[in-house]
Amino acid sequence: MHGHIFMLLKRYVQTQYDHSTWLKLMNNAGLEKLEFDHKTVYPDKHIYDLVGQAAEMTGLSAGELQEKFGEYLVPDLMFMYQKHIQPEWKTLDMIENTEMTMHKQVRSEHTENSPPVLKVQRLGENELVIDYVSSRRMSGLAVGIVRGLATYFDEADRIDVLPTTSEDGEQVSIHVRRR
Incomplete structure (x- = not known):
């Protein structure tokens, strides 16, 4: 890491x-x-x-701690990757574009790093599913980052985040919906 x-x-x-x-x-x-x-x-x-x-x-459980830390990370991540972020993006757009922007940058600059693979399927304008894939088994961090993004974009009261598989697996499905 x-x-x-x-x-x-x-x-x-x-x-x-x-x-x-x-x-x-x-x-x-x-x-x-x-x-x-x-x-x-x-x-x-x-x-x-x-x-x-x-x-x-x-x-607290390890998953709860990962979520809290993930939420905390968001302002720093947004600052670090600001040149990759489009001004019109909101929570779901950030999630949808993370793999091909921020994660791609991390992999190209630091080949020894291995951020999780995020396979995002947009189900509609206000809904998507993230397939989080990582041998680290730290999807709680991803859930926290999603919640942190919703707070960052002033959408926290309208974003629902629901892991739909075991949170400690190598592949975890996370359903995100904007009400």
Whole structure:
């Protein structure tokens, strides 16, 4: 997983809790000597260890934590990829275009990175299905990002997000509908 995600996770923990919580989380995950940087790709095991420890510390499930973090990521992602975003896009348009814009960019610039594959099928003007495919099994993050996009585009009260398969699978179907 790209170091930038770890750096954002650190900031998330520090803003939602505090710096000592981050230090405790790193220590409990056995990563206390590691300092993440944005140019390095780290083993996926590190993110699993951190999320697992966070789940133990908070009493929330790993999926719930991934969703909360996904929502938190959206403003940073929108800033990072702003040159790929059309001004008229809203939530469903962003989802529909993520694979061929942002993910394509990540794969071309950082060949060692492997963002999930998003196979998006638009069912109509106000509805789509995302087939999330990733060996990381972190679809909770994708669900959180969808909810974060809805908030970002002021559509949170009109967007329904429903995973229609097990959220911890390698392939997860997520139904998104604008009311």
